[in-house]
Amino acid sequence: MSLQRTVLYHAHQQLGGKLIEFGGWEMPVQYSSIVDEHQCVRRAAGVFDICHMGEVRVDGAGAAEWLNSVLGNDIRKLAIGQGQYTHLCNEQGGTVDDLYAYRIASTEYLLIINASRIEPDVAWFRAHLPKPGTTDVTFVDESARLGAIAIQGPRVAEFINALFQGPSLAGTTVTAATELKKNQIGAWKWKGEEIWVARTGYTGEDGFEVVAPATIIEDLWNQTLAAGHTVCIQPCGLGARDTLRTEVCYPLYGHELDEITSPLEAGLGFFVSFDKGEFVGRTALLAQKAAGLKKRSVAFRMIGKTAPPRPGYPIWSNGVAVGTVVSGTQSPSLNCGIGLGYVPPGLAEPGTPIEIEIRGRRFPAEVVKKPIYRKA
Amino acid sequence: MSSLVPADLRYAKSHEWVRVANGIATVGITDHAQHELTDVVFVELPAVGRTVAAGEACAVVESVKTASDIYSPVSGEIIAVNKAVADNPALANSEPYTGGHFFQIRLSKPAEVEGLLSPADYSSQIGA
Numbered sequence: 464m465s466l467q468r469t470v471l472y473h474a475h476q477q478l479g480g481k482l483i484e485f486g487g488w489e490m491p492v493q494y495s496s497i498v499d500e501h502q503c504v505r506r507a508a509g510v511f512d513i514c515h516m517g518e519v520r521v522d523g524a525g526a527a528e529w530l531n532s533v534l535g536n537d538i539r540k541l542a543i544g545q546g547q548y549t550h551l552c553n554e555q556g557g558t559v560d561d562l563y564a565y566r567i568a569s570t571e572y573l574l575i576i577n578a579s580r581i582e583p584d585v586a587w588f589r590a591h592l593p594k595p596g597t598t599d600v601t602f603v604d605e606s607a608r609l610g611a612i613a614i615q616g617p618r619v620a621e622f623i624n625a626l627f628q629g630p631s632l633a634g635t636t637v638t639a640a641t642e643l644k645k646n647q648i649g650a651w652k653w654k655g656e657e658i659w660v661a662r663t664g665y666t667g668e669d670g671f672e673v674v675a676p677a678t679i680i681e682d683l684w685n686q687t688l689a690a691g692h693t694v695c696i697q698p699c700g701l702g703a704r705d706t707l708r709t710e711v712c713y714p715l716y717g718h719e720l721d722e723i724t725s726p727l728e729a730g731l732g733f734f735v736s737f738d739k740g741e742f743v744g745r746t747a748l749l750a751q752k753a754a755g756l757k758k759r760s761v762a763f764r765m766i767g768k769t770a771p772p773r774p775g776y777p778i779w780s781n782g783v784a785v786g787t788v789v790s791g792t793q794s795p796s797l798n799c800g801i802g803l804g805y806v807p808p809g810l811a812e813p814g815t816p817i818e819i820e821i822r823g824r825r826f827p828a829e830v831v832k833k834p835i836y837r838k839a
Numbered sequence: 840m841s842s843l844v845p846a847d848l849r850y851a852k853s854h855e856w857v858r859v860a861n862g863i864a865t866v867g868i869t870d871h872a873q874h875e876l877t878d879v880v881f882v883e884l885p886a887v888g889r890t891v892a893a894g895e896a897c898a899v900v901e902s903v904k905t906a907s908d909i910y911s912p913v914s915g916e917i918i919a920v921n922k923a924v925a926d927n928p929a930l931a932n933s934e935p936y937t938g939g940h941f942f943q944i945r946l947s948k949p950a951e952v953e954g955l956l957s958p959a960d961y962s963s964q965i966g967a
Contacts, residue, residue: 496877497903702904770881770901793880793903822883822899 469514470610470677471684478698486579486717488515490701497702501795504666504707508616509699510687513672514680517581517606519588521572525598530572533591533743534564535726537736541566544635546646546661548734551587552744556725556751560584561716565648565661567634573648573659573674577716581606591743610680614687615670615707618694623671625690626683627651627660634659640671653679665704667711667834709790710836712762712803718774718789719760719803727751728805730760730833758786759811762833765800765819769826772802772819779818779825780810788819796836800828842871842965845936849952850961851912856936859952864913867940868900868931871965876902879931884920884942891917891944893951898941900931913951915944 466489475482480491491512493500503509521530530538536549546565550558560580565573576584585604593600614623624639631637631649640660643649648661656676664670675683688696705715714720719729725748726735735748765772772791777784791802802819810817813832818825848856854872858865873879881901891897891911898909920942924930930939946952956964 492904493877498878706903768881770883770899770906771903773906793901795903 467515469512470680471512471514474681474684475512475698480698480700483701485701486515486577488578490515491698492702493700494698497700497706498795500697500699500703501706503695503697504616504668504699504703505796506616507618507694508614508622508691508696509703510684510691510696511613511615511699511704512684513613514610514677515578516611517576517578517584517604518609518611518674519574519576519585520601520603520605521574522570522601522603523599524570525593525600526570526572529593529598529600530564531739531742533588535735535742535744535748536564537739538564538566538572539739543567543569544633544647544649546648546663550720550726550731550734551584552725552742552748553722554744554747555723556727556744556747557722558716558720558724558726558729559587559722561714561720561726561731563661563663565634565659567648567650567659575611575672575674576606580716608676609674610677611672611674612680612684612687613664613666613670613672614691614696615664615666615668615699616694616696617669619668619670619691621694622690622696626686627653627658631660632657643671653683658683665713666707667713667836667838668707705790706792706795709792709801709803710794710796710834712833712835714760715790724758724805725751728756728758728760756808758805759808760789760803761806761811761830762803762835763801763817763819763828764797764831764835766827766829769800769819770821771800772821772828777820778804778806779820780806780815784820785810785817791819794836801835806830842869842874843936844869844871844958844962844965846958848936848958849912849955850958851910851955852964853910853912855909855912857912857952857955859946859949862946862949863918864915864944864946864952865940866911866913866942866944867935868909869961869965870935873932873935873939876900876907877932878903879928882924882928882931882941884925885917887917887920889917890947891915893948900928909941911944912955913944913946913948915947917942918945919943
């Protein structure tokens with residue numbers, strides 16, 4: 464199968480981006496260097512192409528009720544212009560996808576789903592739609608029509624209002640983008656097109672994600688680089704996106720989450736609402752909770768100088784292989800090996816000594832509290 | 840980005856270079872390889888005294904993103920390793936042909952050197 468390219472493919476080439484395969488897409492892993500781009504986002508600002516991610520729109524009088532029957536979090540908590548992190552679970556409590564759901568109007572929702580999961584998610588949603596004629600729900604896969612960029616870093620607020628001028632036109636009512644609070648979303652016009660700006664991200668820094676028609680994404684990207692010039696904004700690739708999210712322990716589908724791993728095991732129970740009523744996977748998740756989890760996600764740090772831990776490396780405790788690393792890298796902020804992995808619940812307490820097997824040898828590590836990196 | 844390909848070295852397809860003097864080969868990774876890897880964060884070197892065959896994986900270089908095997912371009916005994924690059928892996932990026940070299944090997948089959956790529960052949964392989 465040939466790789467898909469985003470509308471920014473030529474922009475990445477011109478910027479010297481090194482392109483790799485990710486979830487069926489040809490995406491930039493880096494432009495200058497992963498460490499350089501990582502530090503740039505931690506200290507100032509970076510912009511990421513996230514057009515590969517999927518978008519679906521759900522509308523209608525029955526939208527909230529239906530979404531609540533397939534998603535783990537309680538969508539009724541959302542005021543207009545607010546978003547939440549949530550999960551799509553299967554009947555066994557495994558995770559079909561993790562996503563962001565925004566309520567963009569009274570009965571209208573915008574869901575941002577993972578690139579590698581667009582097909583399975585859309586099929587899953589469609590299979591679970593209410594029977595035609597029973598309730599008013601419209602489901603539209605907008606993944607091809609819409610694109611998105613993420614503008615991230617502590618200095619983004621210094622120039623973001625120059626990009627999106629005037630008050631928001633829908634969603635959360637604000638007079639400027641910087642008035643949006645965490646997880647709030649507002650609509651602006653960009654050259655006549657409706658765009659959605661959400662204060663969220665995947666880096667642990669302040670920032671915004673902008674969802675817009677694919678036709679204007681390149682213009683938006685170029686204007687972002689121009690407006691952010693004053694704070695030395697840099698284009699950033701998936702490499703930095705991965706080190707940034709790993710430091711703050713945000714899950715990446717296919718690593719921390721998959722169809723046989725539940726949000727509870729991933730330590731994301733906070734985002735599962737059991738008291739909202741029935742939803743797909745609820746029974747299995749309650750049973751998991753009652754019986755006790757078989758595995759738990761932990762964050763860890765290597766002790767001393769070692770090779771970086773990598774996904775798939777075995778985790779050992781007291782001479783026994785007890786689990787597996789699912790994400791691992793050299794932390795550019797902490798300058799040591801860090802990672803996330805699954806271990807039996809008894810070994811999940813911060814401070815627990817473990818060992819990571821790297822090329823046949825075991826090296827000491829320690830379970831640490833999440834997030835691994837916290838802003839000073 | 841153009842990469843340096845010094846004229847006095849021989850090269851392996853897998854992006855290692857060899858400098859031979861008095862039956863001893865010094866081995867490292869090329870400027871092209873360090874550009875491709877970027878941000879070398881860890882280098883694992885072979886044990887001194889180990890005998891390796893040409894093409895055998897005997898060191899590992901790790902960037903933030905990935906771990907890559909380093910293959911000895913020639914056969915022989917490892918007689919020295921560069922502790923400086925193990926202590927400061929960034930040397931593989933900043934001085935790939937000098938301070939960032941990996942190890943030295945006493946050639947057991949000196950003729951193998953003739954089978955390695957010339958600077959011109961390596962340049963055309965990497966499109967430099």
